[in-house]
Amino acid sequence: MSLEPDTGPKFVGPGSTLTIAEFITGVQDSDIPDKIVHQAKRTLINLMAVSLAAAFDEPSAILARRIEAEGSAPGATVIGRGLRTSPASAALLNGYLAHLYDYDDTHFPTVLHPSAPVWPAVLALAEQRGLSGRETLTAFVLGAEVACRVATSVHPWHYDQGWHITGTAGAFGAAAGAGKVLGLTAAQMVHALGVAGTQASGVREAFGSHTKALHPAKAASNGLQAALLAQDGFTGPEQIIEGRRGFWAVLSPGGHSKPALLEGLGQRWELERNGLKPYANGVVSHPIQDAIISLRNIHGITPDQVSSITARVHPLVLELMNRPAPTTGLEAKFSFQHCAAAALVDGAGHPAQFTDERVNDPIIAMVRSKVSASADPSIEEDEVSVTLTLGGGRTVETRVEHATGSPSNPMTDAALEDKFSALASAILPREQAEGLLNAVWTLDEAAGLSALIGLMVRPEEAGRS
């Protein structure tokens, strides 16, 4: 018979969780620098784009039917689909949509995707509670800050052990953002983080299944519920991060860093280390795609002109993405050959280039068969050299030093708008998509979210609940 109550010493030092909670509750809108507000808007534009694109996919529809069957009272809105449901369920489904395509933002130091768990929790409660645009942006910035700092504090041990860091650290971020929307006290925030943090979950074994995107979805929903419970007086552990059997000890036994969690809080912002992806596939082939799209556009190259595409790449490209003949969209996302072929044929790497249909397109397949790569340890991960051999033996070549979306070469606002348009206009009428884009760019001036919420729903779905 074992002993279940844990009556040993519970505290291991000054309270990191309390420090985080006091930081969240103490920040005012005016404490957030303009450039960080701008980054927050960029993440929301990207989130809207990728969520709209995923809104009507099969696994999204399954999850939506599950939520509809719950029949909850309407309180918040699902992107694209327009379903109005409880904030917790809206956060669940929006968190799912945001990550389904693996096309959301990425915190470079940790590969955490901050928007997918945090934005849906913040948006759902902010919609229900009638927050202003600026207050909503502040809540997201703080939620993202907490998610990224918790992630950084356990990186790389936690991810290496097999945790999907977006699901685990994301739950802390969702609770922080939701708690900020609710205006929790610091003590309530400690409990919100505790209730959410003990639910941190998601193992990397789920990658490749419908369930990967359920991790940030549950983080968003659980974090939101944790904040609501804490506001009502529900208690959680008071030292969920640093406690003897808390997040660090149990989910990152390999190590953790307290300075990474706490140093420079409010002086520097993790959204500065957050990037957006120009392509919807595995990141190591992004330099190849940049190079080929550049050559294609400069030289006006068409598929029938190409006799071979060769690349000198970082060794991980071959290790992780060497799939010469993918047959499904999912496989193609991890095929550098397909990514290269789609870049040449379509000039893009959006979800539209990774449908099963596109993967089996004869022209794409023809070009794909001409792609090869050699590993070169002197090449960096965000670097590549590509040579296209054309009919008659003519060659064109280029070198990409830092791929688009890497820390040294962020996507420009214009490129982000192009990505948004490509994805959103497949779901929304063009004018509405432009209106939505504008609503995000001006969100800090909006008295409320109603315009934004109205614009993110496909017209034929509007008015559902």
Next chain:
Amino acid sequence: MSLEPDTGPKFVGPGSTLTIAEFITGVQDSDIPDKIVHQAKRTLINLMAVSLAAAFDEPSAILARRIEAEGSAPGATVIGRGLRTSPASAALLNGYLAHLYDYDDTHFPTVLHPSAPVWPAVLALAEQRGLSGRETLTAFVLGAEVACRVATSVHPWHYDQGWHITGTAGAFGAAAGAGKVLGLTAAQMVHALGVAGTQASGVREAFGSHTKALHPAKAASNGLQAALLAQDGFTGPEQIIEGRRGFWAVLSPGGHSKPALLEGLGQRWELERNGLKPYANGVVSHPIQDAIISLRNIHGITPDQVSSITARVHPLVLELMNRPAPTTGLEAKFSFQHCAAAALVDGAGHPAQFTDERVNDPIIAMVRSKVSASADPSIEEDEVSVTLTLGGGRTVETRVEHATGSPSNPMTDAALEDKFSALASAILPREQAEGLLNAVWTLDEAAGLSALIGLMVRPEEAGRS
């Protein structure tokens, strides 16, 4: 920039998850021995008792209000409160009630509490889907089997690392039980286990807060939702237990046992190693309580007669439960002095003996001040020797070899009925409590659950939704 897609080898051997799934789906009602069906009924009687007792407590009320705010369509019923809500929300709240008092059943080898995560998931879906009593019992037996086997396969490494095993392994059991109710195919069951298993969570840091009972609550609700999603075609990882980044690898890096998971499936049943608690407090002081209640009843001892109570105990009693002057009910549950005093004064150790009011009762406090214990390494954990010194120096003493509720001395059905009556009759009219008890004892003969469900609701709450 790190690499997120996991494209390495995903399978580590023959599929343990598939074996479990095929076992669950293959078992017929007639494969479950009568004695195991009887054990299942005992767990349900115990669950009803402890859930009724907890149904109107403050944290239960907070969670109930949260669920009411969701406003879900009625599909299943909450014990005691009568709230009718979605099966997922009913499973959540019933899972919470079942564990709030730490007075639920215990799987001896692992300290997993199988009923709290499994019964609520099974009951909610069985109510909604109109299963027979016998089918419902079978689904619970299988869910409990899976929870206990998953737990045993990672014991003791997983719990020692800080995981609350009832929340983690419990999620697998809830998915298994819910999946059996739904009649999933083996392939669907693999995915249900995958979707649920990647959500396994709950760290022991949460012990002592309202959140401890949220672990089995979430396990119940997440497991139920996983089964529903899998039935609709939602995919999870196919090797959640044994995969390279699955449950064993990530949540039990210290070790795991495949034989413990799989050996003797369908030949022996884990419910044979599941026990019920006679007292609502930390288990190491149960022998003391047995001894004192026995002396009290045999000799008719009253509080004013006692001048001292001394016990020779296993060393863990002093290590874990030495709290001479507790001031709250929670502290008192981990005070052997209070447990001994309440045993003498009230002849019991139910939740009624651990209210703040009872802890501060002057007679209890007076007796508590006369309790002492000495550690004796030759005494087993379920053993004690107790001496009461009465006025005039007369002493009475007794030795308990195996405390009630330990593997060698299970609670009798009669003692379980007494426990049920003590707890249920505080919430339900006596006749209704008797009817509920009878409904469980005859559950295998019931064509449906409606009688049981109707009887588990306090009359003044009936008809709520």
